[in-house]
Amino acid sequence: MANSVNIPQFPQAFWGDSVSLPEFPKLEESIKTDVAIVGGGITGITAAYLLTKQGVKVTLIDAGDLLNGVTGHTTAKITAQHGIIYDELIQHFGEENASLYYHACMDAKQLIEDTIQTYQIDCDYRQEDAYIFTNSDAYISKLQTEKQAYDQLNIPGELSSSMPLDIPVKSVLRMDHQAQFHPLKYLKVLVDEAVNNGLEIYEHTTATDIEYNKHPTIVTRDEHRINCNYVIQASHYPFYDGQGFYPTRMYPERAYIIAVKTPEQFPGGMYINAESPSRSVRLANMDGEDLWLIVGENHKTGQGKSTMKHYEALQQFAEKQFGISEFVYRWSAQDLTTMDKVPYIGSVTKNEDNVFVATGYRKWGMTNGTIAAKIISDRILDKDNPYCELYTPSRFQADPSVRKFTRMNADVAKHMIRGKLEYTNDNVKDLEPDDATVTRVNGKRTGVYKDNDNQLFAVDTTCKHLGCEVNWNSGDRTWDCPCHGSRYSYTGEVIEGPAKEPLNKVKLE
Template sequence: MLPGLAGSYWMDSTDATSFPHLAEDVETEVVVVGGGIAGLCTAWELARAGRSVVLLEGSRIAAGTSGFTTAKVSALHTLTYARLRRSAGPEAARLYARSQQEAVEHAAEVAAELGADCELERVPAFVWAESASGLDRIREEAEAAREAGLEASLVAETGLPFPVAGAVRVEGQAQFHPRRFLLALAADLVRLGGRIFERSRADGLHQNGPCRVTVRGGGTVTASDVVVATHYPVFDRMLLFPRLSPRRELVVAATVPADHDPGGMYINAEQPVRSVRTAPFPDGMRLLIVTGESFAPGSSGVAQRFAQLAGWTRERFDSPQFVYHWAAQDIDTTDGVPFVGRAPGGSGHLWVATGFGGWGMSGGVMAGRLLAALITGEQPPWTGLYDPRRLHLGREAVPLAENQAKVAWHFVGDRLRGRPGSAAEGLPPDCGTVLGIDGRQCAVYRDPDGRLHTLSARCTHLGCLVRYNEAERSWDCPCHGSRYAVDGSVLEGPATAPLARLDTGPAETPDDGPAEPTEPATSAAAAGADG
């Protein structure tokens, strides 16, 4: 039994959006693909700078990872500063700290400017270790963060209800309701003349002459510049796929009395990773939000991982009453720094924001400011730090090789493990599996009423075989993290086309254009789980 309702509190406590589908051809100065925090912030910053902007979202805005995040707006990203100081030097760490802390301050300023009722709270952020063996890393991070310019200190006590060996504490951070912040941003974007189109999945990019972005089952946007802010880039030509790896993070949320609030945002520096924060909740309670149990998309045992996370929460906090559980997807880069800027392999008018590594709230705000500055002719001092065209083979060789080996193994190995089609007869209700049927690899799901639904198991991105995620009722690709609902519609890119349906005729596909997508309550698709 999973803890609480399947769904995100952020989604459950806000109204659904209803922007139109792009059915006709339009022209604009900048088209932004992706309606999460990075895309919305970029579009808003550009509109505020006087540019005409069109934003395309394949599902609903602020309803992917940005609607399923932990929503920490923090410049303290676990052990980032010690790692950056060692690998890229003290100046890189300083630029990272300055850009991220300015993003924290900017988010607070924008929320106040727009009068957004997003429950923004200024709180300290902590990275803790419980074991004496982890204390040296905590000391190093505190020193590196302080040297990078953050208001950081090493402390022996926190507000957590259990002892720690030590923690890094950084003042002046923030937490908020991400959907309320982003919906306020979207409303102001429209006020400024920006146009938002939902259920408008970009599936083609042409860069000869003016850029053109085509929408599946819809129109075309012609623009001078294209920003791809889809979490995992949906266009292969950027040459970034080998340098990105997806992972999922689980979240459990429980009510606790207000006097049980630990008074800050927390993440540990040990395994298993646990992240903790609270948020305002009705009736004077606080919502305790605990994140962890990182795993690669397509991994088995997701329900057991939820149980482990809930068990840890019960052990550490007094009588939590679970009300929600959900999941989000993060994208890591091979050198641990996001890719934000001019896309490699593009025409010079193609821009990208991806790879926030679980820190998409501060990262998304930073990306919006950076991309808007670059497109309008400015050059912030951290441009080179985040430049997607950078390549540091000394730091990236091992993760590059690991990413490629993983994809190759799944692409070949999964095909050798096809199961016989007769297994479909014994498939229980509300279960799915991949079977070999008549020489084809099929994704077979039996719904609660006992009906079988059969799809092609080949991911429409690059052809890897999907796997069934029993806890989230989705088909997940282990190669690049694409995810599909049980009807085959796309939940998460980089795939843009649905899985082919095999149960109602050859090569039929669900309509992935203007129709409302079928999405399990725990799906996620656009920014970062922890921040």
């Protein structure tokens, strides 16, 4: 298919490009605080805001720039419609817990809405209905069953054969009273308020471990220490496992987003299909103009076809269904899914009550991240919270967790072995600019990237987490691990954990 518009050469998320964020220094000394938060996304910033509002001394660190991780690459839907989930939750957790999940998401939405009203935040907040649609006969009955779950849980919604977005559908399930916003415009105000309340923020400060004396102490890559009473791991992937075995209980997935202008008028609503490949559509505002966000093409990190093919597939979908007058942005996002699809929020292990974790949001971080901040801040403030037990990381549901646990870790083992046995003989001399290859240098598997100035960057492809072999991500120019989702720049620097150290550089002769 001939594309009418060109895909942008470099990935860039719309959210970060449309707002100016404050900058903060790197931590250069050891310090003391009451609560130390690792991770400057929606969970960390919301928790910092809630705690400092109550007079708690809080320090927040981020390995990179604030709001440049998962939160800065979200689709920013504030919704409890997390795919076809409620019938499954009823089957595996019971009706009461399934209802708690819905109400947790709606409480998160209410907290966001109340905060916006309190500070009169201009963040493009809009109430919207959310729609799951399908064109697959196999999913019609699944949507019918999901609607029965809605009725059982008193979730407002409707099952029909049409929706406002004018694309072919066979069945549609609507969830009423959801919302969307510009996440960085919202969180920038929370940062300002928390800083006014005494929050200290340090960027480019990587946490590598936790030591215990009387209280937990965060150790940074530069060997500085943050002595505190509580630690909140809001870093997407927990940097400290505490023998909670989180890498074996979650798997990473990537998704892709394109932002385009079209000749069509957007009808309102937020949309996602039920089947694969995934397709999600929502509207954003760019300088008063409509920007359509087309999302989808989920796959496990470091696995599958060339990642540029995913952007091209979304472009083809948008072109066919709506037409594209301008292709403005493209970017990708990564998130973690737990074995039972419910996030892990709470104490990192049963025996460590003062070290918290919040992870496994399954790409629904706006509500899950907000409720995580509320649950953990309530724990620290010694307040009751009705959702603690539902999300506790130490839970273990026998069905379906055992089977999924086995499948997930068999997949990791498969990629571990395949990477070690893979034989490559690509010639670096034949490499085109802005491309990469995997070859052997002195017998070691080596990744080589050539930039547009014909400069070569070579790295040892062995991931620093558990030793899997990383693969090239052509869409984002990164080296991605197919086992647990660590991601590195083409120079080998860590972009995304659980890896903490950069890839070893390799000298080319």
